[in-house]
Amino acid sequence: MLLGILSALLIIVCIGLVGAVLLQRSEGGGLVGGGGSPSGMMSVRGAGDLMTRITWSLGAAFFVISLALTILGGREKGGSSVVDRLKIDALDPTSLNQPPAKPPAGTAQPGAPVPLQAPTPQINNPFLNGAPAEPAPAAPAQK
DSSP states (O other), X not given: OHHHHHHHHHHHHHHHHHHHHHHSOOXXXXXXSOOOOTTSTTSHHHHTOHHHHHHHHHHHHHHHHXXXXXXXXXXXXXSOOHHHHXXXXXXXXXXXXXXXXXXXXXOOOTTOOOOOOOOOOBOOOGGGSSOOOOBOOOOOOOO
């Protein structure tokens, strides 16, 4: 239940963060190597901007909620690893590398594939008016 609430809250924060980033004014320069204006983010005036504060707040909320989801999600799965769940102590080491025992000849193994037998094909002649159909000539068996 808590994971569901946090997931919904994370989605709302993500949508708000995307909206806040898209609404901000472009400073120019970017990756081209231009730098920025003196009233950019590092100045006192730029740090007090409303959109900058909203973006920083939503970014911090995003990281805090993501961290909480990770921690709570790990605790719900349990603290044990997959190796702990395998119950390796119950295995007999002498029986691990031995081939399976072969059944005596003439007995069918359970789960062994059975060769398929197709039904005998019948010739259907519409001109005989309900007369019994004769079997088709048998095809030679292929091996």
